Amino acid sequence: MRKVLGALAAVLLGIVAWESYKAVGDPDGTVVAGVRILPRSDDAAMPHVLDVVRRLARPELAGGRPVWQVLVDACLFTLGITTVGFLVGALVGLLLAVLMQRFRVAERGLLPWVVLSQTVPLVALAPLVAGWGGRIWPAWMSVSMIAAYLAFFPVAVGMLRGLQSPSPAGVELMRSYAAGWWRTLLKLRLPAATPYLFPALRLAGAAAVVGAVVGEISTGTRGGIGRLVIEYSREATTDPAKVYTAMLGAALLGLVVAGAVAALEFPLTRHRRKVLLP
């Protein structure tokens, strides 16, 4: 209950901040030495929150469905893409982490590549992956792969750390029981890794959303929220409130995914005492 109230208060605070900047800010922005340091606050750049909400209720196109319905559909489509991307990414990250924990040489050889993978700009990667769509897999799967590409990284790194976290005494105890690597993994390392796993999964969830939205924009995949962001932004000249409705949808999607990961975490960690990370 307190959490819900807190969340509501945060949303309210955001709205108040937005509207009060609109009220006091210079409509033409604040320019110092030719550089605009504060954004414009006119209706074209920052429409009133109420206008954006009203825009949600009005039809997307004359005679069409209201914007909010279109947004919900688009969010569900992107949620599907994100989910597949997240799960694939998490699985790959997990397997990589186990592999790197098991073989020291794998850690030495793979970890730099894992880190390097995240420095490849998405814009360079997207056209390549998009090309696989319709040939190796359906077009939407390309976007999922972009999401997975961003999502696997925090899981791989976080999980590796988690698997390596048991104390030498614990490992030695397992050895004294004549437990093999597999048993040690299941009984000791994986349980010990959960406090590392869930923060990593949260990061992966956020990364998967970003990957899905950017991937849609980049590959021109129809049906999702990323596509709506760019479609609506073309109307920024005449209908600025509409642009913000799409961003609202994207934000909502992020919250849903974050909530879903948190929901996954709850039943698995509630019996544990809070573990302090070193």
Place this chain on the structure above:
Amino acid sequence: MRRLALPLAALLLISACGTADDPGGTSTKDGVTTVKLQLQWFYQAQFAGYIAAVEKGFYTEQGLKVELLEGGVDIVPQTVLAQGRADYAVAWVPKALASREQGAQITDVGQFFARSGSYQVSFANKGINSPGDLKGKKVGNWGFGNEFELFAGMTKAGLDPGKDVTLVQQQFDMQALLRGDIDAAQAMSYNEYAQLLEATNPATGKLYTPADFTVIDWNKVGTAMLQDAVWASTERLKDKSYQDTTVKFLAGTIKGWAFCRDNAEACRDLVVAKGSKLGASHQLWQMNETSKLIWPSTKGIGLVDEADWQRTVDLSMSTKNQDGKTVLTKKPDGTAYTNEYVQKALDQAKSAGVDVQGAGFTPKQVTLNAGGA
């Protein structure tokens, strides 16, 4: 332990399998050849001819099943074509020639837009009526190869684009012009210019009118470059069956554009039905302006005009942008364009009774509504 096993099992259960089929390239099945066309952008009236040919069955008449591939921010149509992921692509001539110079084996087989749709627009009270008037002004441009007509126009007027004007990277909406951040903005006649006329003038509370703006039309200045054309794979053009498919595809496309010339409203509806998010009046405007870039076509739609081609190549080699780069460093080698197939398609269309010149074409007066609705 069991608690942890559950999500692990769930993770392992994920089946991320895609369907592996469709190896790309034309495939003929039961006498129907499947063809993929890569567009430059999302469905909009700029591509109405192709959309109409699909929806009205003009390709089917030719024994083709055409699949239209929408563009995206990072999708370069001529690259998609060169990599064999599409059979044909729609692309602007200068950009496609630049890709060609970098090794893309592609040939212009149908020059559907005979004229350029690029404008440089400013408020009427700024007094910018010719490229020379841009001197000392803030000039918006999109970059990424969309700016060369503007730079050629300024160079022709004796300006040094690097020194005599302030160049501003322009967004894909027209806010910057309307707010006065820039004095002149790049706009396509069929899109951004319409956006201006769909916006409300705060001074009057009504929509802006054409009288509020002055337009520099590069066709009139003489620095226009050829735009939308259909490109084919140079390598595959050696193959007889691809040649036949090309003629059939062009014949269907010619019929599609002729249909849209005569039935603008029907084509607008086809585009809107394809899921375009732009409003109906905006699409009708775009349809009308697109037709103006094609019709009337004195020699016949789709033929490359030698003089226009030469001017496009010359400007591509001589015009420097702000980075001092030209589009091309040398003349295009090999078969950069050919009229061979489109001529066959034209003959075929003519004998089928299609008006391929549209001498009687008169543009409509399209009324734009607020926001393009």
